[in-house]
Amino acid sequence: MKETIMDPAEAVKEIQIPLYNEILEKIKSRYQKKGGKDYEKEIKSIELVYNVINSKTLSVLKLEKLLKNLHYFYWGLIEVNYDKKKIYDSIKCIKKSRILLKKFWVNYRNEILAANNLKEMKSISREARGRMISSIKRCSKSLEYLRNLVITMSSFQGLDPYRKTLIIAGPPNSGKSTIVSAITNAKTKVAPYPFTTKDIIIGHFILDNNQVIQVIDTPGLLDRNINEMNEIERKAISALKYLDGLILFLIDPSKEAYINLNNQINIINDIKSIIRNKKIILFINKIDLLNETEIEKVEKTINEIKHELGLDTYYKISALNNKKELINLIKDIVKSNLLAS
Numbered sequence: 001m002k003e004t005i006m007d008p009a010e011a012v013k014e015i016q017i018p019l020y021n022e023i024l025e026k027i028k029s030r031y032q033k034k035g036g037k038d039y040e041k042e043i044k045s046i047e048l049v050y051n052v053i054n055s056k057t058l059s060v061l062k063l064e065k066l067l068k069n070l071h072y073f074y075w076g077l078i079e080v081n082y083d084k085k086k087i088y089d090s091i092k093c094i095k096k097s098r099i100l101l102k103k104f105w106v107n108y109r110n111e112i113l114a115a116n117n118l119k120e121m122k123s124i125s126r127e128a129r130g131r132m133i134s135s136i137k138r139c140s141k142s143l144e145y146l147r148n149l150v151i152t153m154s155s156f157q158g159l160d161p162y163r164k165t166l167i168i169a170g171p172p173n174s175g176k177s178t179i180v181s182a183i184t185n186a187k188t189k190v191a192p193y194p195f196t197t198k199d200i201i202i203g204h205f206i207l208d209n210n211q212v213i214q215v216i217d218t219p220g221l222l223d224r225n226i227n228e229m230n231e232i233e234r235k236a237i238s239a240l241k242y243l244d245g246l247i248l249f250l251i252d253p254s255k256e257a258y259i260n261l262n263n264q265i266n267i268i269n270d271i272k273s274i275i276r277n278k279k280i281i282l283f284i285n286k287i288d289l290l291n292e293t294e295i296e297k298v299e300k301t302i303n304e305i306k307h308e309l310g311l312d313t314y315y316k317i318s319a320l321n322n323k324k325e326l327i328n329l330i331k332d333i334v335k336s337n338l339l340a341s
């Protein structure tokens with residue numbers, strides 16, 4: 001069974017990947033050739049190199065274990081900027097170097113013990129240190145790659161991918177944050193979303209049986225057409241497909257809408273093309289601002305393209321006015337669309 005890692009940001013605090021230069025510095029700073037018999041001095045000098053490289057690269061094994069147990073959602077975020085194969089190749093390089101290092105340590109130590117004179121000992125010891133150091137030097141780029149990966153992972157916090165999630169989407173000004181604050185009980189949290197300048201807003205929606213549903217709003221991400229997004233943003237959005245979630249898409253049919261209705265509807269299509277596996281529930285918000293005829297007109301437009309968009313149904317709401325009704329409606333939607341799965 002997979003071990004559950006709740007917050008990678010917390011887990012990576014214990015992982016410090018050294019750069020090659022830092023390993024070298026550490027060896028130099030601890031290097032001393034005083035005291036003891038000749039052969040002891042030479043053995044100690046290679047033991048030092050062995051110990052420093054061995055202990056400094058131990059974190060790579062911890063990282064490997066962490067990555068093995070990482071939720072797909074976080075892998076989705078990692079793969080926005082990193083290549084999975086390159087990550088594992090980097091780990092492989094360091095693991096190989098650790099095996100070589102051990103071999104050098106054992107073999108050269110025996111060679112020093114068997115050497116005939118001081119000159120020979122010194123030459124064996126020099127060769128041993130050189131080979132140990134170059135075995136890790138070959139992985140300089142790998143160490144750098146993994147060090148950056150760990151820095152990136154230290155921002156993966158605040159979101160629990162093991163929780164059922166309600167993803168709030170819709171164009172700017174359509175009422176997303178109004179909905180989030182209406183249905184979430186306590187204060188919402190703000191978490192950085194890697195690779196974008198945006199923060200995710202995370203809240204919790206409590207059902208009658210006390211089950212907690214995670215609610216997220218991703219300002220500036222799920223509110224635009226695909227052609228307005230860059231590659232990084234598209235990939236970052238794509239990671240959302242790994243959440244066990246349902247998308248609530250809001251449209252603003254009122255005159256104060258930022259973009260026209262057809263363009264708002266196009267965003268649904270764009271989101272669907274990036275996050276294919278999530279059901280989308282449509283909310284026509286702000287109906288308090290529309291008269292009967294206007295509502296009919298909007299409904300006609302929606303009904304015409306409903307099936308094309310893969311929407312079973314839609315709901316007319318006023319997020320600002322009927323908080324209790326809204327909560328009950330979303331509870332029902334969550335129960336039948338998110339918990340039933």
Ligand code: GDP
Nearest residue numbers: 171172173174175176177178285286318319320
């Ligand atoms: P977001 O940009 O999608 O997060 O939209 P907001 O939640 O910030 O709402 C934008 C504006 O619309 C705010 O001034 C809200 O008070 C207002 N608003 C939201 N829902 C409704 C609604 O149902 N009716 C009316 N009249 N105004 C609403």
